Amino acid sequence: MFRSCWARACWAICLSLLASCGKDKAESHKIARNTGTAAVVVVGSTEASESSLAKEQEPNNIGDEIRQEIAVSSSEKKSNGYQGTLDGYLDVDVFGLRAAEEGMLFVKLEGAADADLRLELQGPEGKTLAYSDRGPAKTSEGIGGFWVDVGDYRVVVSEFTKRKAKKNKAGRQGESAVYTLTAQIKEVAEDYEVEPNKSLEGAMEIPTDAERFGYLGWKNDADLWRLPVIAQEGEDGALAIELSGLPSVRTKLAILDAQGKELLEVRSSKGNETAIRNFVPNEGAEFYLVRIHAKRSNPETPYALRIRSEVRPPGREAEPNNDLQTATPLPESGGSLVLGSGELSQGDLDFFEVPSATENRILEVRLEGRSGMDFTLAVIAESGAVLATSADAPVGIVEVVKQVNIPPGVKARIRIAAKSVNLPTEYSFSVSLVAGQANTPHPSQVAPMPVSTPTPLPTPETSLE
Numbered sequence: 001m002f003r004s005c006w007a008r009a010c011w012a013i014c015l016s017l018l019a020s021c022g023k024d025k026a027e028s029h030k031i032a033r034n035t036g037t038a039a040v041v042v043v044g045s046t047e048a049s050e051s052s053l054a055k056e057q058e059p060n061n062i063g064d065e066i067r068q069e070i071a072v073s074s075s076e077k078k079s080n081g082y083q084g085t086l087d088g089y090l091d092v093d094v095f096g097l098r099a100a101e102e103g104m105l106f107v108k109l110e111g112a113a114d115a116d117l118r119l120e121l122q123g124p125e126g127k128t129l130a131y132s133d134r135g136p137a138k139t140s141e142g143i144g145g146f147w148v149d150v151g152d153y154r155v156v157v158s159e160f161t162k163r164k165a166k167k168n169k170a171g172r173q174g175e176s177a178v179y180t181l182t183a184q185i186k187e188v189a190e191d192y193e194v195e196p197n198k199s200l201e202g203a204m205e206i207p208t209d210a211e212r213f214g215y216l217g218w219k220n221d222a223d224l225w226r227l228p229v230i231a232q233e234g235e236d237g238a239l240a241i242e243l244s245g246l247p248s249v250r251t252k253l254a255i256l257d258a259q260g261k262e263l264l265e266v267r268s269s270k271g272n273e274t275a276i277r278n279f280v281p282n283e284g285a286e287f288y289l290v291r292i293h294a295k296r297s298n299p300e301t302p303y304a305l306r307i308r309s310e311v312r313p314p315g316r317e318a319e320p321n322n323d324l325q326t327a328t329p330l331p332e333s334g335g336s337l338v339l340g341s342g343e344l345s346q347g348d349l350d351f352f353e354v355p356s357a358t359e360n361r362i363l364e365v366r367l368e369g370r371s372g373m374d375f376t377l378a379v380i381a382e383s384g385a386v387l388a389t390s391a392d393a394p395v396g397i398v399e400v401v402k403q404v405n406i407p408p409g410v411k412a413r414i415r416i417a418a419k420s421v422n423l424p425t426e427y428s429f430s431v432s433l434v435a436g437q438a439n440t441p442h443p444s445q446v447a448p449m450p451v452s453t454p455t456p457l458p459t460p461e462t463s464l465e
């Protein structure tokens with residue numbers, strides 16, 4: 001206990017020291033891009049009332065001269081913009097956007113309940129910079145926290161029409177209901193992301209035991225955060241990486257090494273939080289990257305990302321442990337019983353390694369999860385051959401495998417997965433090992449099955465390009 005507390009204290013001190021070392025860099029990086037902008041809390045957007053907005057003037061299609069412009073600057077405390085309509089499904093409305101200052105741009109497109117709106121931010125030459133198509137008609141579109149430099153941009157409003165309707169020229173006809181398009185540069189607090197941060201170069205720092213905020217502000221926005229670490233004292237230190245839920249969004253949370261290689265990615269269910277807990281940094285690793293990403297954006301609600309230091313009790317998993325090679329070794333025990341525990345998020349999979357012995361043993365595993373989740377349990381040989389799986393017990397029932405022969409010298413693996421994970425969920429299990437021979441088929445008589453992607457879990461969606 002004493003050692004454990006001491007290790008925790010050292011771990012925390014080392015991390016906070018490192019965090020303060022890295023701070024100058026993070027701040028200078030941020031200040032450079034925020035010249036002349038005081039760091040204050042995000043201002044509540046003072047929405048322009050619809051009646052105060054000017055009406056769009058046609059023709060304003062792609063290729064027409066831009067005659068209407070939205071002026072944005074951080075000193076403007078209200079949104080500027082226009083009201084418009086889409087005259088049939090083929091109408092496209094292009095507005096200029098002039099940024100008088102650099103900063104974080106927020107664009108909002110609402111109304112036109114009878115049309116499925118799309119919103120695009122373009123460079124002056126028409127190159128797409130950010131895109132929003134979040135849902136059918138009546139879904140507000142927006143772009144949240146896009147970094148603009150001083151200069152000219154374009155905002156394009158158009159309508160989504162299904163391919164078949166387009167082909168048959170059978171899209172919506174006539175003038176749509178009125179839409180409202182507004183834009184504003186908002187000042188953001190110190191602990192918010194600064195875009196662009198899709199690459200290591202732009203990644204801001206998040207120290208341990210800190211909280212940072214950001215937006216998944218447009219389609220395919222991906223945010224990287226730089227997580228500095230230092231070799232921990234003892235072997236029981238770990239990190240918990242926790243991401244808050246975003247309304248109507250399924251978020252993806254990944255940890256990458258310093259070279260950008262993905263080590264583990266978990267997902268949230270719609271609107272819910274997700275987490276990677278029990279993450280154990282490699283000795284000597286300087287930093288890791290945390291990536292936050294989703295298919296569907298939310299330009300209005302920020303996410304909160306937290307990093308906490310934790311202590312791993314004996315037998316607790318060490319992430320990443322999603323395959324045979326990275327299985328967490330279970331502690332050697334004097335007796336015949338070994339205890340283990342861990343946590344599963346959606347997309348996670350946990351492997352444990354059972355210590356080998358000089359004699360043949362009979363293995364039994366009993367797994368208990370919290371909150372009535374449907375776990376699956378398997379015992380696998382070093383070769384990948386499945387030695388035993390738990391019967392498909394209903395939700396909330398303890399999963400058991402028993403009478404499994406473990407030959408001398410073999411380090412068997414235990415694989416733990418779950419069928420549907422709504423929220424990150426803890427589990428614990430016990431492993432009993434008794435010398436002897438059980439009457440079960442030899443491993444070679446059992447067909448091997450893929451172990452890195454268990455059937456019950458949905459296949460991960462395509463990751464970022």
Ligand SMILES: [Ca+2]
Pocket residue numbers: 056058084085086087091092093
């Ligand atoms: Ca129009």
Ligand SMILES: [Ca+2]
Pocket residue numbers: 145193195214215216217221222223
């Ligand atoms: Ca972002």
Ligand SMILES: [Ca+2]
Pocket residue numbers: 317319342343344345348349350
């Ligand atoms: Ca896990």
Ligand SMILES: [Ca+2]
Pocket residue numbers: 319320321322348349350351
């Ligand atoms: Ca895992």
